[in-house]
Amino acid sequence: MFETLSERLNGVLNKLTRRGALSEDDVAAAMREVRVALLEADVALPVVKEFVDKVKERAIGAEVLQSVSPGQQVIKIVHDNLVEMLGGSLAPEQTALMLQVTPPAIIMMAGLQGSGKTTTSAKLGKRLQEKDKKKVLLASLDVRRPAAQEQLRVLGEQAEVSTLPVVQGQMPVAIAKRAAEAGRLGGYDVVILDTAGRVTVDEDMMQEAADVAAAVNPHEVILVADALTGQDAVNVADQFNKRLSLTGIALTRVDGDGRGGAALSMRAVTGCPIKLIGVGEKMDALEEFHAERIANRILDMGDVVSLVEKAAETIDQAKAEKIAKKMKKGTFDLEDLGDQLVQMRKLGGMSGVLGMLPGVGKMKKQLDSANMDDKVLVHQAAIISSMTPKERHNPKLFNASRKKRVAKGAGVSVQEVNRLLKMHRQMADMMKKIGKKGAKGLFGDMGDMGGDMGGGLPPGLEGGMPDLGPGGLPGLGGPGSGLPPGLPPGFPGVKKK
Ligand SMILES: Nc1nc2c(ncn2[C@@H]2O[C@H](COP(=O)(O)OP(=O)(O)O)[C@@H](O)[C@H]2O)c(=O)[nH]1
Ligand SMILES: [Mg+2]
Structure with a gap:
Protein backbone atom coordinates (compact mmCIF):
# COMPACT_ATOMS: atom_id res chain seq x y z
CA MET A 1 0.00 0.00 0.00
CA PHE A 2 1.01 3.55 -0.70
CA GLU A 3 4.03 2.25 -2.66
CA THR A 4 3.77 4.78 -5.49
CA LEU A 5 3.41 7.79 -3.24
CA SER A 6 6.00 6.46 -0.86
CA GLU A 7 8.57 6.02 -3.60
CA ARG A 8 8.01 9.48 -4.99
CA LEU A 9 8.09 11.29 -1.66
CA ASN A 10 11.12 9.45 -0.39
CA GLY A 11 12.90 10.18 -3.66
CA VAL A 12 12.26 13.92 -3.44
CA LEU A 13 13.21 14.16 0.21
CA ASN A 14 16.25 11.96 -0.03
CA LYS A 15 17.81 14.47 -2.38
CA LEU A 16 17.46 17.12 0.32
CA THR A 17 19.36 15.19 2.96
CA ARG A 18 22.46 15.03 0.82
CA ARG A 19 22.73 18.81 0.67
CA GLY A 20 24.72 20.82 3.18
CA ALA A 21 22.83 24.06 3.45
CA LEU A 22 19.31 24.72 2.20
CA SER A 23 18.00 28.01 0.86
CA GLU A 24 14.37 29.06 0.70
CA ASP A 25 14.56 28.29 -2.99
CA ASP A 26 15.71 24.73 -2.31
CA VAL A 27 12.78 24.20 0.01
CA ALA A 28 10.39 25.74 -2.49
CA ALA A 29 11.72 23.50 -5.27
CA ALA A 30 11.39 20.39 -3.13
CA MET A 31 7.87 21.39 -2.19
CA ARG A 32 6.94 21.76 -5.83
CA GLU A 33 7.95 18.14 -6.31
CA VAL A 34 6.09 17.07 -3.18
CA ARG A 35 3.04 18.85 -4.55
CA VAL A 36 3.22 16.93 -7.82
CA ALA A 37 3.75 13.65 -5.96
CA LEU A 38 0.64 14.26 -3.85
CA LEU A 39 -1.48 15.28 -6.82
CA GLU A 40 -0.37 12.19 -8.71
CA ALA A 41 -1.34 10.16 -5.66
CA ASP A 42 -4.83 11.60 -6.17
CA VAL A 43 -4.88 13.67 -3.01
CA ALA A 44 -7.53 16.41 -3.17
CA LEU A 45 -6.16 19.71 -4.46
CA PRO A 46 -7.13 21.91 -1.48
CA VAL A 47 -5.57 19.35 0.84
CA VAL A 48 -2.35 19.34 -1.17
CA LYS A 49 -2.23 23.11 -1.19
CA GLU A 50 -2.69 23.42 2.54
CA PHE A 51 -0.11 20.73 3.15
CA VAL A 52 2.57 22.28 0.97
CA ASP A 53 1.95 25.78 2.34
CA LYS A 54 2.20 24.59 5.92
CA VAL A 55 5.38 22.62 5.33
CA LYS A 56 6.99 25.56 3.54
CA GLU A 57 6.06 27.99 6.27
CA ARG A 58 7.31 25.70 9.02
CA ALA A 59 10.49 24.75 7.19
CA ILE A 60 11.45 28.34 6.59
CA GLY A 61 10.59 29.45 10.11
CA ALA A 62 12.28 26.49 11.76
CA GLU A 63 15.12 26.99 14.14
CA VAL A 64 18.32 25.43 12.80
CA LEU A 65 19.36 22.44 14.84
CA GLN A 66 23.07 21.81 15.23
CA SER A 67 23.45 18.09 14.93
CA VAL A 68 21.20 17.38 11.94
CA SER A 69 21.17 18.57 8.36
CA PRO A 70 18.58 21.06 7.13
CA GLY A 71 17.24 18.40 4.78
CA GLN A 72 16.66 16.06 7.70
CA GLN A 73 14.80 18.83 9.42
CA VAL A 74 12.55 19.30 6.40
CA ILE A 75 11.80 15.57 6.39
CA LYS A 76 10.70 15.76 9.99
CA ILE A 77 8.42 18.68 9.15
CA VAL A 78 6.92 16.79 6.20
CA HIS A 79 6.42 13.78 8.46
CA ASP A 80 4.67 15.80 11.16
CA ASN A 81 2.37 17.39 8.62
CA LEU A 82 1.56 14.01 7.11
CA VAL A 83 0.55 12.78 10.54
CA GLU A 84 -1.56 15.88 10.98
CA MET A 85 -3.20 15.45 7.59
CA LEU A 86 -4.09 11.86 8.49
CA GLY A 87 -5.84 13.03 11.64
CA GLY A 88 -2.96 12.49 14.07
CA SER A 89 -4.02 15.28 16.37
CA LEU A 90 -7.27 13.51 17.17
CA ALA A 91 -7.70 12.07 20.65
CA PRO A 92 -7.89 8.27 20.88
CA GLU A 93 -11.57 8.44 21.83
CA GLN A 94 -12.23 10.13 18.50
CA THR A 95 -10.52 7.44 16.47
CA ALA A 96 -11.48 4.28 18.37
CA ALA A 291 -2.09 8.25 11.65
CA GLU A 292 1.47 7.97 12.93
CA ARG A 293 1.94 4.41 11.67
CA ILE A 294 0.49 5.20 8.26
CA ALA A 295 2.69 8.28 7.95
CA ASN A 296 5.68 6.09 8.77
CA ARG A 297 4.67 3.62 6.09
CA ILE A 298 4.43 6.38 3.52
CA LEU A 299 7.54 8.23 4.59
CA ASP A 300 10.01 5.50 5.14
CA MET A 301 12.41 7.60 7.17
CA GLY A 302 11.73 6.74 10.77
CA ASP A 303 15.38 7.05 11.80
CA VAL A 304 15.67 10.57 10.41
CA VAL A 305 12.50 11.59 12.18
CA SER A 306 13.65 10.33 15.55
CA LEU A 307 17.10 11.82 15.05
CA VAL A 308 15.60 15.26 14.53
CA GLU A 309 13.30 14.79 17.50
CA LYS A 310 16.28 14.05 19.69
CA ALA A 311 18.22 17.04 18.41
CA ALA A 312 15.26 19.31 19.06
CA GLU A 313 14.94 18.00 22.60
CA THR A 314 18.61 18.61 23.27
CA ILE A 315 18.44 22.16 22.01
CA ASP A 316 15.41 22.96 24.09
CA GLN A 317 16.99 21.41 27.11
CA ALA A 318 20.23 23.35 26.64
CA LYS A 319 18.23 26.56 26.35
CA ALA A 320 16.16 25.77 29.39
CA GLU A 321 19.32 25.14 31.38
CA LYS A 322 20.83 28.40 30.22
CA ILE A 323 17.70 30.28 31.24
CA ALA A 324 17.66 28.50 34.58
CA LYS A 325 21.20 29.70 35.27
CA LYS A 326 20.29 33.22 34.30
CA MET A 327 17.29 33.12 36.53
CA LYS A 328 19.40 32.16 39.50
CA LYS A 329 21.88 34.90 38.79
CA GLY A 330 19.15 37.42 38.12
CA THR A 331 20.51 38.30 34.69
CA PHE A 332 17.48 37.52 32.56
CA ASP A 333 17.74 40.24 29.92
CA LEU A 334 15.70 41.34 26.95
CA GLU A 335 17.69 39.04 24.69
CA ASP A 336 16.44 36.10 26.74
CA LEU A 337 12.93 37.47 26.66
CA GLY A 338 13.21 37.60 22.87
CA ASP A 339 14.29 33.92 22.84
CA GLN A 340 11.31 33.05 24.95
CA LEU A 341 8.94 34.84 22.61
CA VAL A 342 10.34 32.89 19.67
CA GLN A 343 9.87 29.66 21.60
CA MET A 344 6.31 30.58 22.44
CA ARG A 345 5.49 31.23 18.83
CA LYS A 346 6.94 27.88 17.90
CA LEU A 347 4.66 26.27 20.42
CA GLY A 348 1.63 27.82 18.79
CA GLY A 349 1.49 31.23 20.41
CA MET A 350 0.18 32.24 23.77
CA SER A 351 -3.05 30.29 23.59
CA GLY A 352 -1.10 27.32 22.25
CA VAL A 353 1.22 27.39 25.23
CA LEU A 354 -1.56 27.86 27.73
CA GLY A 355 -3.67 25.32 25.92
CA MET A 356 -1.10 22.68 26.80
CA LEU A 357 -1.67 23.23 30.49
CA PRO A 358 -4.43 21.26 32.15
CA GLY A 359 -7.76 22.97 32.61
CA VAL A 360 -7.07 25.80 30.23
CA GLY A 361 -9.16 24.78 27.24
CA LYS A 362 -12.15 26.72 28.48
CA MET A 363 -10.10 29.86 28.84
CA LYS A 364 -9.21 30.05 25.19
CA LYS A 365 -12.06 32.35 24.26
CA GLN A 366 -11.26 34.71 27.06
CA LEU A 367 -7.64 34.72 26.03
CA ASP A 368 -8.57 35.57 22.50
CA SER A 369 -10.84 38.38 23.54
CA ALA A 370 -8.09 39.69 25.78
CA ASN A 371 -5.95 40.01 22.71
CA MET A 372 -3.41 37.45 23.79
CA ASP A 373 -2.90 36.31 20.30
CA ASP A 374 0.15 35.86 18.17
CA LYS A 375 -0.01 39.47 17.07
CA VAL A 376 1.10 40.54 20.53
CA LEU A 377 4.02 38.12 20.38
CA VAL A 378 4.95 39.32 16.92
CA HIS A 379 4.93 42.95 18.06
CA GLN A 380 6.97 42.16 21.13
CA ALA A 381 9.51 40.24 19.09
CA ALA A 382 9.71 43.16 16.66
CA ILE A 383 10.33 45.60 19.49
CA ILE A 384 13.17 43.50 20.85
CA SER A 385 14.76 43.08 17.45
CA SER A 386 14.73 46.86 16.98
CA MET A 387 16.93 47.28 20.04
CA THR A 388 20.70 47.35 19.95
CA PRO A 389 22.47 44.43 21.66
CA LYS A 390 23.64 46.84 24.34
CA GLU A 391 20.09 47.91 25.07
CA ARG A 392 18.97 44.31 25.24
CA HIS A 393 21.57 43.49 27.84
CA ASN A 394 21.04 46.66 29.79
CA PRO A 395 17.44 47.88 29.65
CA LYS A 396 18.33 50.70 32.06
CA LEU A 397 19.73 52.55 29.05
CA PHE A 398 16.24 53.27 27.80
CA ASN A 399 15.42 56.96 27.83
CA ALA A 400 12.67 58.71 25.93
CA SER A 401 14.60 59.09 22.70
CA ARG A 402 15.79 55.48 22.64
CA LYS A 403 12.24 54.32 23.24
CA LYS A 404 11.01 56.51 20.39
CA ARG A 405 13.64 55.08 18.05
CA VAL A 406 12.76 51.48 18.93
CA ALA A 407 9.03 52.14 18.60
CA LYS A 408 9.58 53.60 15.16
CA GLY A 409 11.78 50.70 14.10
CA ALA A 410 9.20 48.14 15.22
CA GLY A 411 6.26 50.07 13.87
CA VAL A 412 4.52 50.28 17.23
CA SER A 413 3.67 53.03 19.71
CA VAL A 414 5.98 54.15 22.53
CA GLN A 415 3.39 52.82 24.99
CA GLU A 416 3.88 49.36 23.58
CA VAL A 417 7.61 49.66 24.12
CA ASN A 418 6.97 50.81 27.69
CA ARG A 419 4.65 47.90 28.23
CA LEU A 420 7.26 45.44 27.06
CA LEU A 421 9.96 46.97 29.24
CA LYS A 422 7.65 46.81 32.23
CA MET A 423 6.81 43.22 31.48
CA HIS A 424 10.48 42.34 31.26
CA ARG A 425 11.21 44.11 34.55
CA GLN A 426 8.47 42.17 36.26
CA MET A 427 9.59 38.91 34.76
CA ALA A 428 13.20 39.52 35.76
CA ASP A 429 12.16 40.36 39.33
CA MET A 430 10.00 37.33 39.48
CA MET A 431 12.77 35.13 38.20
CA LYS A 432 15.16 36.39 40.81
CA LYS A 433 12.63 35.27 43.40
CA ILE A 434 12.31 31.88 41.78
CA GLY A 435 16.05 31.60 41.78
CA LYS A 436 15.90 31.92 45.53
CA LYS A 437 12.69 30.13 46.35
CA GLY A 438 12.31 27.58 43.58
CA ALA A 439 9.41 27.30 41.23
CA LYS A 440 6.74 27.54 43.88
CA GLY A 441 7.81 31.13 44.42
CA LEU A 442 6.65 32.04 40.97
CA PHE A 443 3.07 31.12 41.33
CA GLY A 444 2.77 32.65 44.74
CA ASP A 445 3.92 35.86 43.16
CA MET A 446 2.04 35.63 39.92
CA GLY A 447 -0.41 38.23 41.19
CA ASP A 448 2.34 40.82 41.22
CA MET A 449 2.83 40.52 37.54
CA GLY A 450 1.35 43.55 35.92
CA GLY A 451 0.63 42.79 32.38
CA ASP A 452 -1.57 44.98 30.30
CA MET A 453 -2.91 42.32 28.08
CA GLY A 454 -5.57 41.30 30.55
CA GLY A 455 -6.46 37.66 30.44
CA GLY A 456 -6.64 35.99 33.78
CA LEU A 457 -4.83 33.13 35.32
CA PRO A 458 -6.17 29.88 33.95
CA PRO A 459 -8.16 27.97 36.55
CA GLY A 460 -5.74 25.07 36.48
CA LEU A 461 -3.01 27.41 37.66
CA GLU A 462 -4.82 29.26 40.39
CA GLY A 463 -4.12 26.76 43.09
CA GLY A 464 -0.45 26.68 42.19
CA MET A 465 1.18 24.70 39.45
CA PRO A 466 0.81 21.06 38.68
CA ASP A 467 3.88 19.08 39.62
CA LEU A 468 6.77 21.02 38.19
CA GLY A 469 9.32 18.32 38.59
CA PRO A 470 12.84 18.83 39.76
CA GLY A 471 14.93 21.63 38.41
CA GLY A 472 12.42 24.39 38.91
CA LEU A 473 10.67 25.99 36.02
CA PRO A 474 12.59 24.58 33.09
CA GLY A 475 11.31 21.28 34.42
CA LEU A 476 7.93 22.41 33.19
CA GLY A 477 8.65 20.79 29.91
CA GLY A 478 10.84 18.13 31.37
CA PRO A 479 10.26 14.43 31.57
CA GLY A 480 7.24 13.37 33.55
CA SER A 481 5.58 16.76 33.39
CA GLY A 482 3.43 15.78 30.44
CA LEU A 483 4.42 19.01 28.72
CA PRO A 484 6.60 19.41 25.68
CA PRO A 485 10.21 20.31 26.32
CA GLY A 486 11.18 23.90 26.23
CA LEU A 487 8.02 25.41 27.59
CA PRO A 488 9.12 28.93 28.34
CA PRO A 489 9.40 29.91 31.95
CA GLY A 490 6.91 32.58 32.81
CA PHE A 491 4.07 33.69 30.62
CA PRO A 492 4.41 37.36 29.89
CA GLY A 493 1.32 39.33 30.60
CA VAL A 494 -0.59 36.68 32.45
CA LYS A 495 -2.40 38.39 35.23
CA LYS A 496 -4.37 37.04 38.11
CA LYS A 497 -7.94 38.24 38.30
N1 LIG B 1 -8.31 -6.83 -1.46
C1 LIG B 1 -9.33 -6.51 -0.68
N2 LIG B 1 -10.58 -6.89 -1.01
C2 LIG B 1 -11.61 -6.56 -0.22
C3 LIG B 1 -11.42 -5.78 0.96
N3 LIG B 1 -12.63 -5.60 1.54
C4 LIG B 1 -13.52 -6.22 0.75
N4 LIG B 1 -12.93 -6.81 -0.32
C5 LIG B 1 -13.56 -7.56 -1.41
O1 LIG B 1 -14.50 -6.74 -2.06
C6 LIG B 1 -15.57 -7.52 -2.57
C7 LIG B 1 -16.90 -6.89 -2.19
O2 LIG B 1 -17.07 -6.91 -0.80
P1 LIG B 1 -18.48 -6.95 -0.07
O3 LIG B 1 -18.20 -7.03 1.38
O4 LIG B 1 -19.36 -8.01 -0.62
O5 LIG B 1 -19.08 -5.52 -0.43
P2 LIG B 1 -20.51 -4.92 -0.06
O6 LIG B 1 -21.33 -4.98 -1.32
O7 LIG B 1 -20.26 -3.50 0.33
O8 LIG B 1 -21.09 -5.69 1.03
C8 LIG B 1 -15.37 -8.90 -2.00
O9 LIG B 1 -14.86 -9.73 -3.02
C9 LIG B 1 -14.36 -8.74 -0.91
O10 LIG B 1 -13.55 -9.86 -0.73
C10 LIG B 1 -10.07 -5.37 1.29
O11 LIG B 1 -9.80 -4.67 2.29
N5 LIG B 1 -9.09 -5.77 0.45
MG1 LIG C 1 -22.97 -6.61 1.15
Missing part, protein backbone atom coordinates in the same frame (compact mmCIF):
# COMPACT_ATOMS: atom_id res chain seq x y z
CA LEU A 97 -14.87 2.63 18.13
CA MET A 98 -17.23 3.62 20.89
CA LEU A 99 -17.88 0.40 22.74
CA GLN A 100 -18.08 1.56 26.33
CA VAL A 101 -21.86 1.80 26.36
CA THR A 102 -24.66 -0.14 27.96
CA PRO A 103 -24.56 -3.25 25.79
CA PRO A 104 -25.17 -3.93 23.09
CA ALA A 105 -23.16 -1.29 21.25
CA ILE A 106 -24.77 -0.94 17.86
CA ILE A 107 -22.50 -0.42 14.87
CA MET A 108 -24.12 0.38 11.55
CA MET A 109 -22.17 -0.10 8.33
CA ALA A 110 -23.19 1.96 5.31
CA GLY A 111 -21.76 2.53 1.85
CA LEU A 112 -22.01 1.80 -1.84
CA GLN A 113 -22.49 -1.67 -3.23
CA GLY A 114 -19.24 -3.54 -3.52
CA SER A 115 -17.36 -1.20 -1.19
CA GLY A 116 -16.79 -4.04 1.27
CA LYS A 117 -19.55 -3.61 3.85
CA THR A 118 -20.36 -7.27 4.29
CA THR A 119 -16.73 -8.37 4.37
CA THR A 120 -15.80 -5.58 6.78
CA SER A 121 -18.75 -6.38 9.05
CA ALA A 122 -17.57 -9.96 9.40
CA LYS A 123 -13.92 -8.95 9.81
CA LEU A 124 -14.84 -6.43 12.48
CA GLY A 125 -16.98 -8.98 14.30
CA LYS A 126 -14.08 -11.39 14.36
CA ARG A 127 -11.64 -8.73 15.49
CA LEU A 128 -13.86 -7.51 18.31
CA GLN A 129 -14.43 -11.05 19.48
CA GLU A 130 -10.82 -12.15 19.39
CA LYS A 131 -8.98 -8.99 20.38
CA ASP A 132 -11.49 -7.21 22.57
CA LYS A 133 -13.25 -10.30 23.94
CA LYS A 134 -16.66 -8.97 22.92
CA LYS A 135 -19.61 -11.16 22.12
CA VAL A 136 -20.74 -10.06 18.66
CA LEU A 137 -23.95 -10.51 16.64
CA LEU A 138 -23.97 -9.82 12.90
CA ALA A 139 -27.18 -8.91 11.07
CA SER A 140 -27.71 -8.37 7.36
CA LEU A 141 -30.24 -5.68 6.43
CA ASP A 142 -29.58 -6.14 2.74
CA VAL A 143 -32.89 -7.38 1.39
CA ARG A 144 -32.22 -6.04 -2.09
CA ARG A 145 -29.79 -8.64 -3.30
CA PRO A 146 -31.06 -12.20 -2.95
CA ALA A 147 -27.77 -13.73 -1.79
CA ALA A 148 -26.67 -10.90 0.49
CA GLN A 149 -28.02 -12.27 3.74
CA GLU A 150 -26.64 -15.69 2.93
CA GLN A 151 -23.24 -14.13 2.18
CA LEU A 152 -23.06 -12.64 5.67
CA ARG A 153 -24.12 -15.93 7.21
CA VAL A 154 -21.33 -17.77 5.43
CA LEU A 155 -18.73 -15.15 6.34
CA GLY A 156 -19.98 -15.21 9.94
CA GLU A 157 -19.48 -18.95 10.02
CA GLN A 158 -15.96 -18.58 8.65
CA ALA A 159 -15.16 -15.92 11.20
CA GLU A 160 -16.94 -17.81 13.96
CA VAL A 161 -19.24 -14.91 14.72
CA SER A 162 -23.00 -15.38 15.30
CA THR A 163 -25.43 -14.07 12.72
CA LEU A 164 -29.05 -13.12 13.21
CA PRO A 165 -31.31 -15.83 11.70
CA VAL A 166 -32.92 -14.65 8.46
CA VAL A 167 -36.68 -14.09 8.46
CA GLN A 168 -37.86 -14.05 4.85
CA GLY A 169 -39.73 -10.92 3.77
CA GLN A 170 -38.73 -8.76 6.74
CA MET A 171 -37.74 -5.17 5.88
CA PRO A 172 -34.51 -3.41 6.97
CA VAL A 173 -35.92 -1.31 9.82
CA ALA A 174 -37.71 -4.34 11.28
CA ILE A 175 -34.55 -6.45 10.98
CA ALA A 176 -32.52 -3.72 12.71
CA LYS A 177 -34.96 -3.63 15.63
CA ARG A 178 -35.00 -7.40 15.86
CA ALA A 179 -31.20 -7.46 15.85
CA ALA A 180 -31.01 -4.88 18.64
CA GLU A 181 -33.54 -6.86 20.68
CA ALA A 182 -31.74 -10.14 20.07
CA GLY A 183 -28.53 -8.42 21.08
CA ARG A 184 -30.05 -7.32 24.39
CA LEU A 185 -31.72 -10.62 25.17
CA GLY A 186 -28.81 -12.73 24.05
CA GLY A 187 -26.26 -10.86 26.15
CA TYR A 188 -24.27 -9.58 23.17
CA ASP A 189 -21.77 -6.74 23.63
CA VAL A 190 -21.89 -5.57 20.03
CA VAL A 191 -24.44 -5.79 17.22
CA ILE A 192 -23.15 -5.03 13.73
CA LEU A 193 -25.73 -4.04 11.11
CA ASP A 194 -24.69 -4.64 7.50
CA THR A 195 -26.91 -2.46 5.31
CA ALA A 196 -27.71 -2.56 1.62
CA GLY A 197 -25.78 -0.38 -0.81
CA ARG A 198 -26.48 0.93 -4.28
CA VAL A 199 -24.18 1.36 -7.22
CA THR A 200 -24.21 5.14 -6.79
CA VAL A 201 -25.33 7.48 -4.05
CA ASP A 202 -29.10 7.77 -4.35
CA GLU A 203 -32.01 8.98 -2.29
CA ASP A 204 -33.51 5.50 -1.71
CA MET A 205 -30.33 4.25 -0.11
CA MET A 206 -29.90 7.37 2.02
CA GLN A 207 -33.49 7.23 3.20
CA GLU A 208 -33.25 3.56 4.11
CA ALA A 209 -30.03 4.15 6.04
CA ALA A 210 -31.50 7.18 7.79
CA ASP A 211 -34.61 5.15 8.75
CA VAL A 212 -32.50 2.35 10.18
CA ALA A 213 -30.40 4.85 12.12
CA ALA A 214 -33.53 6.53 13.48
CA ALA A 215 -34.99 3.17 14.53
CA VAL A 216 -32.05 1.83 16.53
CA ASN A 217 -29.86 4.85 17.33
CA PRO A 218 -26.52 3.26 16.49
CA HIS A 219 -23.48 4.21 18.58
CA GLU A 220 -21.32 4.07 15.50
CA VAL A 221 -22.26 4.83 11.91
CA ILE A 222 -19.33 3.67 9.82
CA LEU A 223 -19.06 4.43 6.15
CA VAL A 224 -17.28 1.72 4.22
CA ALA A 225 -15.42 3.21 1.27
CA ASP A 226 -13.18 1.66 -1.36
CA ALA A 227 -9.71 3.21 -1.32
CA LEU A 228 -9.16 2.19 -4.94
CA THR A 229 -11.79 4.69 -6.06
CA GLY A 230 -9.61 7.54 -4.76
CA GLN A 231 -11.33 10.92 -4.69
CA ASP A 232 -14.69 9.28 -5.47
CA ALA A 233 -14.45 7.53 -2.13
CA VAL A 234 -13.90 10.88 -0.47
CA ASN A 235 -16.85 12.47 -2.27
CA VAL A 236 -19.12 9.57 -1.37
CA ALA A 237 -18.04 9.89 2.27
CA ASP A 238 -18.77 13.59 2.17
CA GLN A 239 -22.28 12.98 0.81
CA PHE A 240 -23.03 10.28 3.37
CA ASN A 241 -21.69 12.43 6.18
CA LYS A 242 -23.99 15.30 5.31
CA ARG A 243 -26.99 13.01 5.52
CA LEU A 244 -26.14 10.49 8.22
CA SER A 245 -23.55 12.14 10.48
CA LEU A 246 -20.98 9.40 10.32
CA THR A 247 -18.87 8.57 13.34
CA GLY A 248 -16.06 7.10 11.28
CA ILE A 249 -14.83 5.60 8.06
CA ALA A 250 -13.62 2.12 7.20
CA LEU A 251 -11.37 2.36 4.17
CA THR A 252 -11.17 -0.94 2.30
CA ARG A 253 -8.79 -2.32 -0.34
CA VAL A 254 -5.97 -0.26 1.10
CA ASP A 255 -3.83 -3.30 0.25
CA GLY A 256 -4.25 -2.51 -3.43
CA ASP A 257 -3.94 1.25 -3.12
CA GLY A 258 -0.47 2.28 -4.19
CA ARG A 259 -1.37 5.92 -4.32
CA GLY A 260 -3.14 6.64 -1.07
CA GLY A 261 -5.16 9.65 -2.21
CA ALA A 262 -8.35 8.56 -0.44
CA ALA A 263 -6.59 7.86 2.83
CA LEU A 264 -4.76 11.17 2.71
CA SER A 265 -7.70 13.40 1.82
CA MET A 266 -10.48 11.67 3.74
CA ARG A 267 -10.01 13.34 7.07
CA ALA A 268 -9.30 16.83 5.74
CA VAL A 269 -12.22 16.85 3.30
CA THR A 270 -14.93 15.14 5.34
CA GLY A 271 -13.82 16.03 8.86
CA CYS A 272 -14.52 12.41 9.66
CA PRO A 273 -11.83 10.13 11.11
CA ILE A 274 -10.75 6.92 9.40
CA LYS A 275 -11.16 4.28 12.11
CA LEU A 276 -10.44 1.05 10.25
CA ILE A 277 -8.58 -0.06 7.16
CA GLY A 278 -9.19 -3.22 5.18
CA VAL A 279 -5.96 -4.69 3.89
CA GLY A 280 -7.01 -7.89 2.16
CA GLU A 281 -9.82 -10.33 1.48
CA LYS A 282 -9.05 -12.63 4.41
CA MET A 283 -11.07 -12.38 7.58
CA ASP A 284 -8.13 -11.09 9.62
CA ALA A 285 -7.15 -8.39 7.13
CA LEU A 286 -8.57 -5.46 9.08
CA GLU A 287 -6.48 -2.97 11.04
CA GLU A 288 -7.14 -0.01 13.26
CA PHE A 289 -6.08 3.20 11.61
CA HIS A 290 -3.16 4.98 13.27
